[in-house]
Structures are given as structure tokens and as C-alpha cells.
Amino acid sequence: MPEERSRSRITAWRPQVAGVAEVFHAHFVGHAYPAHTHDTWTLMIVDDGCVDFALDRRRHGATGARSTLLLPPGVSHDGRTVTPAGFRKRVLYLDAAVLPGSLVGTAVGAPVLDDALLRGRIDRLHTALGHEEDAFEAESRLAFIRERLLVRLADALPAVPGRGAGRLAAELRELLDARITAGMSLREATAILQAHPTHLIRSFKQTYGLPPHTYLTGRRVDRARRLLLEGRRPAEVAAEAGFYDQAHLSRHFSRHLGITPGRYVSSVRAAGADSVAGAAGGGG
Structure with a gap:
């Protein structure tokens, strides 16, 4: 034993x-x-x-x-x-x-x-x-x-308010857009909007085609891309874009774009260098 x-x-x-x-x-x-x-x-x-x-x-x-x-x-x-x-x-x-x-x-x-x-x-x-x-x-x-x-x-679903899905989804989207970096919990969102959790999530997915947590992650990835293009380091970008840490940023960034943040920065710099070289060659 x-x-x-x-x-x-x-x-x-x-x-x-x-x-x-x-x-x-x-x-x-x-x-x-x-x-x-x-x-x-x-x-x-x-x-x-x-x-x-x-x-x-x-x-x-x-x-x-x-x-x-x-x-x-x-x-x-x-x-x-x-x-x-x-x-x-x-x-x-x-x-x-x-x-x-x-x-x-x-x-x-x-x-x-x-x-x-x-x-x-x-x-x-x-x-x-x-x-x-x-x-x-x-x-x-x-x-x-x-x-x-x-x-x-x-043998019963919880009762949910008869609020319009489109209106509720738009209100949640506004909240998420305003809190891309800070984020928010589902409990906080339902309290602010006075909505049942599953009704809120279904309304958002019905209106925008994806659940709210996926939407928020996508917005954070977009913000991270812009910051990386500005020459910011991935470690700095992670926090400013709303990710938990650099590993969290890398996981979602790679899933969205098929490339790590570090390789993304390198590819952008390489493309920029090629453009400069091409312009110089054309002028010769």
C-alpha cells in the first residue's frame, strides 16, 4: 500500500x-x-x-x-x-x-x-x-x-430580464473599451449593468460574434501591436496593454498573430530596414 x-x-x-x-x-x-x-x-x-x-x-x-x-x-x-x-x-x-x-x-x-x-x-x-x-x-x-x-x-433556467440583447451588448462593449488595461470581472460587469451573467454573455456573443472575454483579449492584442510598433519593449507593453505579465502577452499574441512579440518587433525592424535600403538603392 x-x-x-x-x-x-x-x-x-x-x-x-x-x-x-x-x-x-x-x-x-x-x-x-x-x-x-x-x-x-x-x-x-x-x-x-x-x-x-x-x-x-x-x-x-x-x-x-x-x-x-x-x-x-x-x-x-x-x-x-x-x-x-x-x-x-x-x-x-x-x-x-x-x-x-x-x-x-x-x-x-x-x-x-x-x-x-x-x-x-x-x-x-x-x-x-x-x-x-x-x-x-x-x-x-x-x-x-x-x-x-x-x-x-x-429543470429550469434562472429568470433573466427581458432587456434587448443589442443594447445590453453595446453597453458592455463600452465598459470593456474603457477598461482595456485595467480590465473588469464578470461580477463587476453584471453589477454595473444589472444583468444576469449568462444573459449578458449570450447577448454580447449574439451581437458581436464572440464572447466578451475574447473581445477584450483581442483589444489588448491590438493595443500591444501598436505599442510594439512604437519601439516599446515586450515587458513594458504587457502591463500597459492589460496583460498579467510578458508570458501572458506572448501566449495570446502568438495565438492571434502566429508569432511572438519579440519576433514581431524583429520582423517590423527588418521590414523597415529593407524599405530604407530599397529607397537608397533606387536613388542610386
Whole structure:
């Protein structure tokens, strides 16, 4: 057993995203959790293998590729591996306020959800949470996960105001344009505009063809390009354009333009030098 435990691997962190108390990734081999409770909702996807667990003294099983588990706060549960290879999981511990307490009983009765849409949303949120600097994207993805869970557990979407999508999208765009460098959280935007999060995001995408976090990143890349053309160093440009650091700038700049900021500056200088040389040659 000590040898099997030594093969287990875990990664855990607390992101700066409202509603997410902890992110936990693990590959467990030969491990068994004793009965315990959390004061959070436990939202887990199994990536590989099989896990057996008891929730409120009733046993369940979940396998990789399709299974999503939702364990409510305050309810006793355990967990253990089933096969010698163990299992790999990714867990989001969500603040109790993310879902209404009235749904605890429903979650206890059916904790394993076979829902490809939900699982895909959770997977994409984990990817976003791997980059602390992209909190707006993570908040947006969490909002849609919450919405899907409400559909599955309560068979109803949250009520949203009947505000026009175009008007709401334009107001959000004005906010984002005014805060390209400073940025803003989804919670702040919804508070200012008095809008439901998923309604706000859908309205923006319907109007402009892309979600607000993608729009903001694109505006930041455009600002970075202009600053780089002025001869500014990438390290300076990152902060002034609203990126977390130079690595954050480089990741998004490369994804948008297919070239790093440093190579972009070099190519611009080379092109400028060629133009000067060409002009000199023509004059001779």
C-alpha cells in the first residue's frame, strides 16, 4: 500500500475566481477516502479509470470519459479506487452559494450526471483556471456551468430580464473599451449593468460574434501591436496593454498573430530596414 500511494499525484490551488474555493487534480492509485463532508459543492469529472463512492450511505460508481459527479455540501461521502491503475479526476470545490440549498436533496438522489454538454463546459473551465490571468473567461465559463446544473437539478433556467440583447451588448462593449488595461470581472460587469451573467454573455456573443472575454483579449492584442510598433519593449507593453505579465502577452499574441512579440518587433525592424535600403538603392 505505501508503494501504491507513492504513485498517486495531486495538484491543488485556489484561483482568484469568485465562486471557486479550490481546484484539485489528482491521479489516485490504491487510495481510499474515509467518510467526510465538505462545506462546498464538489463538482468532479473522472478522466480515466473508475471510482466507487458512498453518498449518504448509498454506494455509486463512476467511470471516466463521461461521468460528472456533483456532491452537495454537508453530506457524508467517501471514495476509493476500483482498478489497480486507479483513477484520474479533476475537481472544482464551489462555494455553497453557487447553487441553492434546496437542490441538495436532488443531488443526493442522483449524484452521477451523464451530460456531455456539462462535462465539456467543466473541462473548458479547468483549462481556463490553469491560467490565473484569464479570470474573466473562467467566471464566464462558471456561469454557464451553474446554468446547466440548474437545468439538470431543477429543470429550469434562472429568470433573466427581458432587456434587448443589442443594447445590453453595446453597453458592455463600452465598459470593456474603457477598461482595456485595467480590465473588469464578470461580477463587476453584471453589477454595473444589472444583468444576469449568462444573459449578458449570450447577448454580447449574439451581437458581436464572440464572447466578451475574447473581445477584450483581442483589444489588448491590438493595443500591444501598436505599442510594439512604437519601439516599446515586450515587458513594458504587457502591463500597459492589460496583460498579467510578458508570458501572458506572448501566449495570446502568438495565438492571434502566429508569432511572438519579440519576433514581431524583429520582423517590423527588418521590414523597415529593407524599405530604407530599397529607397537608397533606387536613388542610386
